[in-house]
Amino acid sequence: MAKNVLDVNNLKMYYFTNKGVVKAVDDLSFTLKKGEVMGLAGESGCGKSSLGFTLMGMPTPPGKIVSGSVKIDGREIVGLPEDVLRKEIRWQKISMIFQGAMNALNPVYTVGYQMIEPLIYHKGMEKEEALDRAQKYLELVGLSSDIVYRYPHELSGGMKQRVIIATALLLEPEVVIADEPTTALDVVVQAQIINLMKKLKKELGLSMIFITHDLSILAEISDKVAIMYAGKIIEIGDSEKIYYEPAHPYTQKLLASIPRLHEDVERLEFIPGQPPNLITPPKGCRFHPRCPYAMQICKEQEPELKEVDKDHYAACWLL
Amino acid sequence: MAEPILKVENLKKYFPIKRGLIGALKGEPPKFVRAVDDISFEVGKQEVFALVGESGCGKTTTGKLVVKLLEPTAGRIYLEGHDVTELKTAEEIKAYRRKVQIIFQDPFSSINPRFRIFDVLEEPLLIHGIGETKAEREELIFKALEMVKITPPEDYVSRFPHMISGGQRQRVAIARALILNPTFIVADEPVSMLDVSIRAEVLELMKELKEKMGVTYLYITHDLSTARYFADYIAVMYLGRVVEMGPAKKVIDNPLHPYTRALLAAVPEPKPERRNIIKELPIRGEVPSAVDIPPGCRFHPRCVYAQMGLCDSKHPQLVEYEHGHFAECHLVGKI
Numbered sequence: 001m002a003k004n005v006l007d008v009n010n011l012k013m014y015y016f017t018n019k020g021v022v023k024a025v026d027d028l029s030f031t032l033k034k035g036e037v038m039g040l041a042g043e044s045g046c047g048k049s050s051l052g053f054t055l056m057g058m059p060t061p062p063g064k065i066v067s068g069s070v071k072i073d074g075r076e077i078v079g080l081p082e083d084v085l086r087k088e089i090r091w092q093k094i095s096m097i098f099q100g101a102m103n104a105l106n107p108v109y110t111v112g113y114q115m116i117e118p119l120i121y122h123k124g125m126e127k128e129e130a131l132d133r134a135q136k137y138l139e140l141v142g143l144s145s146d147i148v149y150r151y152p153h154e155l156s157g158g159m160k161q162r163v164i165i166a167t168a169l170l171l172e173p174e175v176v177i178a179d180e181p182t183t184a185l186d187v188v189v190q191a192q193i194i195n196l197m198k199k200l201k202k203e204l205g206l207s208m209i210f211i212t213h214d215l216s217i218l219a220e221i222s223d224k225v226a227i228m229y230a231g232k233i234i235e236i237g238d239s240e241k242i243y244y245e246p247a248h249p250y251t252q253k254l255l256a257s258i259p260r261l262h263e264d265v266e267r268l269e270f271i272p273g274q275p276p277n278l279i280t281p282p283k284g285c286r287f288h289p290r291c292p293y294a295m296q297i298c299k300e301q302e303p304e305l306k307e308v309d310k311d312h313y314a315a316c317w318l319l
Numbered sequence: 320m321a322e323p324i325l326k327v328e329n330l331k332k333y334f335p336i337k338r339g340l341i342g343a344l345k346g347e348p349p350k351f352v353r354a355v356d357d358i359s360f361e362v363g364k365q366e367v368f369a370l371v372g373e374s375g376c377g378k379t380t381t382g383k384l385v386v387k388l389l390e391p392t393a394g395r396i397y398l399e400g401h402d403v404t405e406l407k408t409a410e411e412i413k414a415y416r417r418k419v420q421i422i423f424q425d426p427f428s429s430i431n432p433r434f435r436i437f438d439v440l441e442e443p444l445l446i447h448g449i450g451e452t453k454a455e456r457e458e459l460i461f462k463a464l465e466m467v468k469i470t471p472p473e474d475y476v477s478r479f480p481h482m483i484s485g486g487q488r489q490r491v492a493i494a495r496a497l498i499l500n501p502t503f504i505v506a507d508e509p510v511s512m513l514d515v516s517i518r519a520e521v522l523e524l525m526k527e528l529k530e531k532m533g534v535t536y537l538y539i540t541h542d543l544s545t546a547r548y549f550a551d552y553i554a555v556m557y558l559g560r561v562v563e564m565g566p567a568k569k570v571i572d573n574p575l576h577p578y579t580r581a582l583l584a585a586v587p588e589p590k591p592e593r594r595n596i597i598k599e600l601p602i603r604g605e606v607p608s609a610v611d612i613p614p615g616c617r618f619h620p621r622c623v624y625a626q627m628g629l630c631d632s633k634h635p636q637l638v639e640y641e642h643g644h645f646a647e648c649h650l651v652g653k654i
Binding site for chain 2: 037043044156158186187188189190191192194195198199202213214215216217218219220221222223225239240242243253254255257258259260261262265267268269270271272274
């Protein structure tokens, strides 16, 4: 049995805004095993990116971790001072491929210059040694090693995304969080990047959290899927279970809204309404105002995650 | 195919690239981006015709040519038998635009943030002089909003765009196109910026409006799954050319062109059992620049089947292989 590289327990991260407290990550618990890829899906504003940032120990201000624990490779990171987080945790233990990161490459520095920064700060490497290492990783992601001397504008979108992936892997972290790594890429390039991530998972035994709103992409890579709605995980389980036997009405609706390439779909389903405001989420089950099966109890009491099947949990009163 | 309402013949759009002073003095030939390079197709009445391809393949340029936001370099566009490229005066173009409307990709930038929803929808009516009094226009606006299921309309008309969600914004954009009662709508990636659950809602709405109002769509997208769901016909574009064209299901279930095959292989599907298979895509490299288009078949440098001596020198023709199913490739049937 593979060990847990990530152990999250009752994690809460709230944004303290002038208008009130936004409960973006509200009491989440899950684990990630070594070599496992967990997909995290949900509509915009459900808290999936906020969770990513929280796991890095850097919730975006005015966000704060309110309670709970995040253990990376057995080490608790909630409550660690900023300098320890920076020196010992981020990029070393956990790294992140940010959404749109390929557009954040600095246009006036070469790719190599930007890649080796963490190696120099974290490992105290000399420039030559660091460049050597960067070249090794560029080859690993399918680029030629002389890319280190190129400027970002000389690269295509897909190449830039590969550079970002290589940079996230440089310090050999235990966990990599990939936040929408393929949005803004063309279909063919997207498929190539997914293939690359599958290859890295196989060759390096990478443990990854893959965040996207696109359930089709998620299915291509995830061993395990967690569906988030309004700051909560409402269903979590093995991919096959989630895709073929979804238990929560929200997951069922999401899956029924995807047009299929090789199947005839008479009518696409959609979920009427919008996700709730997270300052004053609805009482009871947060999905009840949009749920076609809502009952009286759904409006009053919040459902807990229940085991539907082996390693398959859902939070719904219908179960 | 139903009786064609839109006919595009040998359409070309070249964008000139500025030469530097030195280039001009040296007498270098002027260069062009060949965004749309000699394409022809027909769209049947009340049908959905999808233009599919990667960024830079010329699909949006084609859409803009159809609504006359751009003037073609060469070629003809006919709507209901009338030559659109002949329309020159502002009056004629205005009358044309009443019949042909466009929905843009990004509802966040295609709607004026300083306009209330009422003003957004009133503008086309004012421009085209529809509705004499404000009360008449209000009735039309309410009707259009109800049509796109923004109900009750009186709750929304005085809101600003930032006060409604992305899906609602895109529906307002659709209402703005519909309010003139057009016969033809160009929808340029209307759902690609939206969340998955809302995507389905907008697609369903557009489908319903097609049946109710008898609109014909030119649906521009990079997403083959939505094209198969929404469109009757699909044309796959590559570097300014239509490389394959036919009934949607035929193109997807029996693709003839290697590029279509590669695109299809790249589409992710919600089937988790595929996660442990690394399927190499049958395509090489990246899209070349539309300035230096490769000789012969323009797909040959990326094609895994390319035969040197044939594909790199001879330009293939768009040939009909099955009824209504065309492809532009030397190797159809041999691969």
